[in-house]
Amino acid sequence: MSSSESPGAHVFDGIRIADFAWVGVGPNATMQMAFHGAEVIRVESSHRPDTFRSGGPRPAGDGSLDASAYFAKFNRGKRSVAINLAHPRGAEVAKRLIATADIVTESFAPGFMERIGLSYEEVRRIKPDVIMCSMSMEGQTGPHAGFRGFGLTLQATAGVTGVTGWPDRPPVGTGVAYTDWVATHIGIIGILSALDHRRRTGEGQYIDLSQFEASTLVLDAGVIDAANTGRVAGPLGNRDLRYAPHGVYPCADDHTGGDRWIAIAVTNDDQWRCLAQIMDRQDWLESDALCDAAGRLAAQDALDEGITAWTSQQTVDEVERTLQAVGVPAHRASNVRDAHEDPQLAHRNHWWTSDHPVIGELSYESPPWRLSDTPPPMPRRSPLLGEDSEYVNRELCGYSQEEFQQLMVEGVVE
Amino acid sequence: MSQETNGALSPYQVIDLTAEIGGLSTMVLAGLGADVVRVERPGGHPTRKRGPMVREDNDSSLYWAQMNAGKRSITLDLDDDIDRERLGALCESADFLFESDAPGAMASRGLGYGDLRERAPQLIYVSITPFGQTGPKSMWAASDLIGHVSGGLSSLVGDPDRAPLRPSVEQAYNITALNAGSAAMIALHARHLTGRGQHVDVSMQAAMANTLGNARLYYEMDGIITERAGGARAFANRATRIIYPCSDGYVAFVRVPASMIRLHKWMTAEGADPQFDAERWAGIAIAGDNLPSDDEIAKLESEIEGFFAAHGAQALYESGQHFNVMICPVNTMQDIVDSPQLNARSFFEEVDDPALGLLKVPGAPLKMSATPWRTRPAPMPGQHNDEYLSRSPSQRELPKAERVLPDTGLAPT
Numbered sequence: 088m089s090s091s092e093s094p095g096a097h098v099f100d101g102i103r104i105a106d107f108a109w110v111g112v113g114p115n116a117t118m119q120m121a122f123h124g125a126e127v128i129r130v131e132s133s134h135r136p137d138t139f140r141s142g143g144p145r146p147a148g149d150g151s152l153d154a155s156a157y158f159a160k161f162n163r164g165k166r167s168v169a170i171n172l173a174h175p176r177g178a179e180v181a182k183r184l185i186a187t188a189d190i191v192t193e194s195f196a197p198g199f200m201e202r203i204g205l206s207y208e209e210v211r212r213i214k215p216d217v218i219m220c221s222m223s224m225e226g227q228t229g230p231h232a233g234f235r236g237f238g239l240t241l242q243a244t245a246g247v248t249g250v251t252g253w254p255d256r257p258p259v260g261t262g263v264a265y266t267d268w269v270a271t272h273i274g275i276i277g278i279l280s281a282l283d284h285r286r287r288t289g290e291g292q293y294i295d296l297s298q299f300e301a302s303t304l305v306l307d308a309g310v311i312d313a314a315n316t317g318r319v320a321g322p323l324g325n326r327d328l329r330y331a332p333h334g335v336y337p338c339a340d341d342h343t344g345g346d347r348w349i350a351i352a353v354t355n356d357d358q359w360r361c362l363a364q365i366m367d368r369q370d371w372l373e374s375d376a377l378c379d380a381a382g383r384l385a386a387q388d389a390l391d392e393g394i395t396a397w398t399s400q401q402t403v404d405e406v407e408r409t410l411q412a413v414g415v416p417a418h419r420a421s422n423v424r425d426a427h428e429d430p431q432l433a434h435r436n437h438w439w440t441s442d443h444p445v446i447g448e449l450s451y452e453s454p455p456w457r458l459s460d461t462p463p464p465m466p467r468r469s470p471l472l473g474e475d476s477e478y479v480n481r482e483l484c485g486y487s488q489e490e491f492q493q494l495m496v497e498g499v500v501e
Numbered sequence: 502m503s504q505e506t507n508g509a510l511s512p513y514q515v516i517d518l519t520a521e522i523g524g525l526s527t528m529v530l531a532g533l534g535a536d537v538v539r540v541e542r543p544g545g546h547p548t549r550k551r552g553p554m555v556r557e558d559n560d561s562s563l564y565w566a567q568m569n570a571g572k573r574s575i576t577l578d579l580d581d582d583i584d585r586e587r588l589g590a591l592c593e594s595a596d597f598l599f600e601s602d603a604p605g606a607m608a609s610r611g612l613g614y615g616d617l618r619e620r621a622p623q624l625i626y627v628s629i630t631p632f633g634q635t636g637p638k639s640m641w642a643a644s645d646l647i648g649h650v651s652g653g654l655s656s657l658v659g660d661p662d663r664a665p666l667r668p669s670v671e672q673a674y675n676i677t678a679l680n681a682g683s684a685a686m687i688a689l690h691a692r693h694l695t696g697r698g699q700h701v702d703v704s705m706q707a708a709m710a711n712t713l714g715n716a717r718l719y720y721e722m723d724g725i726i727t728e729r730a731g732g733a734r735a736f737a738n739r740a741t742r743i744i745y746p747c748s749d750g751y752v753a754f755v756r757v758p759a760s761m762i763r764l765h766k767w768m769t770a771e772g773a774d775p776q777f778d779a780e781r782w783a784g785i786a787i788a789g790d791n792l793p794s795d796d797e798i799a800k801l802e803s804e805i806e807g808f809f810a811a812h813g814a815q816a817l818y819e820s821g822q823h824f825n826v827m828i829c830p831v832n833t834m835q836d837i838v839d840s841p842q843l844n845a846r847s848f849f850e851e852v853d854d855p856a857l858g859l860l861k862v863p864g865a866p867l868k869m870s871a872t873p874w875r876t877r878p879a880p881m882p883g884q885h886n887d888e889y890l891s892r893s894p895s896q897r898e899l900p901k902a903e904r905v906l907p908d909t910g911l912a913p914t
Binding site: 230 | 509533563614637644649663666670671680686687701707708825830836845868
């Protein structure tokens with residue numbers, strides 16, 4: 088990892104983000120800018136803490152708002168100021184911070200920022216060239232603008248859940264806050280393109296990001312198909328409309344704990360022949376019907392049965408090694424331990440260790456991209472709630488020590 | 502180059518050499534105003550043959566229309582010296598190049614990052630691959646499914662008694678592409694600082710590994726291997742149900758404590774006479790220690806299930822949200838097309854596709870007040886050859902824009 092002297096540490100030097108967003112999407116987006124030198128200030132409050140501050144994992148027995156590794160994951164490299172926005176003077180402090188900011192992000196239910204006097208119109212009055220990005224569930228306008236949710240449920244609205252499952256069973260969805268990992272990138276791309284526009288023109292703007300709309304992008308051609316033909320894609324298990332065999336097959340117990348599975352995806356005829364050869368299936372090799380994808384798709388029940396019989400006699404290590412050696416796409420269905428220990432991710436130094444006074448030493452994800460010339464330095468640990476309140480109030484908002492103390496006494500800031 | 506748009510990225514030109522893994526990244530940049538030039542092989546990009554098709558024939562790909570909206574097209578044969586030189590010349594004035602070949606493949610054509618770094622120092626060269634440019638798995642054979650399983654997400658998806666799952670649309674490719682878009686934007690701002698482009702190495706496996714939520718953290722901190730739990734969210738070693746059947750489909754609902762009193766009010770208002778103790782459940786976390794017994798949870802879920810079963814998904818969505826209960830319908834693609842919310846926001850737009858005629862397409866994934874997204878159709882193969890290749894170093898006659906797609910016989914890449 089480069090030192091802080093690397094240009095990667097300074098890409099967003101001088102850019103300050105007043106980050107009112109919470110939970111996954113907004114904080115994940117602003118963290119990528121914090122990694123490269125943006126001063127990202129999380130505006131928080133113990134009266135309404137970020138949901139992830141109450142989440143886990145956390146050191147045993149520590150229920151405090153500073154003990155959540157889940158929160159730490161999304162907030163490395165940032166500062167935290169604790170402002171009670173529900174207090175009558177909360178908006179006053181927030182406005183002083185906004186006056187110094189280049190970017191304002193928020194992900195409250197639409198209407199909240201207006202109610203506390205921080206609408207885009209007001210924010211722009213304070214800082215005319217500000218870029219403000221709202222990242223709500225379904226956008227700022229429309230009959231469902233106030234509807235609530237989070238990534239676990241929004242993926243259902245956004246169509247992902249309905250295509251995740253077995254055709255003979257109810258859909259299951261992804262079991263993670265899936266749409267978070269989609270909407271966050273539309274947020275990053277939108278904010279950074281707006282910042283580029285401002286750099287050229289001096290003009291700021293307002294971005295209304297609907298996580299629902301952004302998330303439909305990953306439905307591939309599903310939505311455009313329904314809109315123009317009325318066809319509705321459904322769940323296929325692990326099967327594919329173009330490729331066969333294509334599935335996740337059981338392997339023998341390798342005594343590492345849990346069940347073990349291998350994914351195999353035959354995407355062309357060469358791979359098919361290699362698979363059949365490795366499996367020593369002369370009948371498959373000699374079958375004219377199986378020599379192209381159409382024939383294999385028609386026969387996939389039998390193919391899956393044959394592959395299952397073959398994989399279940401071997402460990403996942405053996406199958407993975409054997410098939411990759413001949414160029415057949417195959418990989419274990421990694422569980423979280425496999426991902427943590429994966430040699431390729433280790434080669435990329437993907438998991439970045441961070442020490443934290445409450446959580447201790449733990450590793451967190453890094454960006455899935457590597458920049459050759461401007462890698463970021465290892466980020467500062469995530470902040471304790473309100474850790475930078477004095478800095479923000481005194482240095483940025485311009486309050487005197489007496490005024491800051493008074494705000495603390497009144498419960499406006501923590 | 503066209504400057505007609507005032508899109509946020511309108512000064513920038515993007516050369517797009519991607520296969521399926523990367524097409525969405527450049528589509529988003531095109532919507533934001535960048536001049537994205539899709540480089541196709543003579544005869545057209547293989548994904549023009551990829552379904553779904555809008556007509557009976559094999560030349561009417563809606564996949565192509567979706568992933569290439571707003572792009573332009575030139576045809577070049579990268580196995581041909583002259584065309585390779587044409588591409589090199591284009592790179593001299595381009596801002597971004599996106600490619601998704603196997604590591605080393607572009608270099609073998611003299612078009613690797615190392616080849617272009619001196620010739621086109623401003624170029625931001627984005628490589629999108631399954632595992633990254635180097636490392637023990639960098640040359641492994643892969644596909645969208647391999648992306649899902651190699652990052653670990655599939656281990657959290659699916660019914661416990663069957664195999665780990667992927668969503669049945671190509672999510673890993675698309676998530677990776679969006680990550681590549683973010684990375685490219687950071688590299689653009691880095692160029693303002695350094696005056697140079699650079700190589701951006703994006704890994705699908707790493708992109709998918711970042712979707713694990715807090716599950717990997719639970720392994721590192723507590724040694725817990727979280728497993729797939731069907732239509733539920735697994736919180737470490739406990740799972741909380743999400744998916745419930747209703748009268749015409751399914752809904753998603755998570756029993757978070759804050760919802761329980763509102764759920765009780767809603768059920769009462771609908772005449773359901775709920776029996777559960779709302780105050781008590783409002784004080785019970787869905788994960789951690791001191792959870793109620795499995796029997797108690799099953800009894801509660803069965804009562805909720807009975808209520809949902811009597812109503813349709815959209816009606817539950819409207820009425821439940823009215824009570825501030827976080828409930829969502831399990832929408833089909835058709836439900837999304839019919840969504841009153843999306844339609845009220847004019848999400849869908851009509852474009853006149855040069856190959857397919859009028860199409861109804863998803864529009865802006867974000868609304869930018871000063872530099873609005875533009876929804877435009879996908880190009881015909883070589884539609885913009887004249888515009889981009891006229892200053893070619895070669896005297897060879899340029900390929901004309903092609904109106905008919907010959908069947909290349911090539912498998913989709």
